[in-house]
Amino acid sequence: MSHHPGMRGFSLIELMIVLALLAIAVGIAIPNFARLVANNQIEAQAQTLNSLLQFARSQAVVRRTSVRLRNDNNNWIVENATDATALRQETFNPDHASVASSLAPITLTFTANGTAETASFVVCRDDKPAFGYRIEVQPSGSTRLLPRGKDNQGNDLGDCQP
Secondary structure, eight states: OOOOTTOOSOOHHHHHHHHHHHHHHHHHHHHHHHHHHHHHHHHHHHHHHHHHHHHHHHHHHHHTSOEEEEEETTEEEEEETTTOOEEEEEEOOTTTOEEEESSSSOEEEEOTTSOOOOEEEEEESTTOGGGOEEEEEOTTSOEEEOOTTBOTTSOBOOSSOO
């Protein structure tokens, strides 16, 4: 092709090459972005559950009475154990993650001094333990959110069950 001195712009071949490179970049980025969003949803629910456990413990100590956390069809409720007055409630989206617990039914009571029974929770999605989070409740009532995909010994989570 000949170029006239006053003509400026891109050739059709140059535009096609740029579009092909953009298509390749988008093809690589989209799956990674989807995994990032899914990981953030799982982590958000794990952090929310951990904060509910910490809230229940602190309310038990402040109120000097037993406070329990229970699950009622994806609604997590912190309530006074004596009269079932709701103190806080969170609704989890089951499409984002599921929660499995060592407790059946999922009800954990913190006493007036902040202690509770030992319990563990696993927040997972699509039964993929590599992306799941484990939360441990100690007899002292303290909670610990473990790193993604790890158990309390630092090993990989074997499955999405506590």
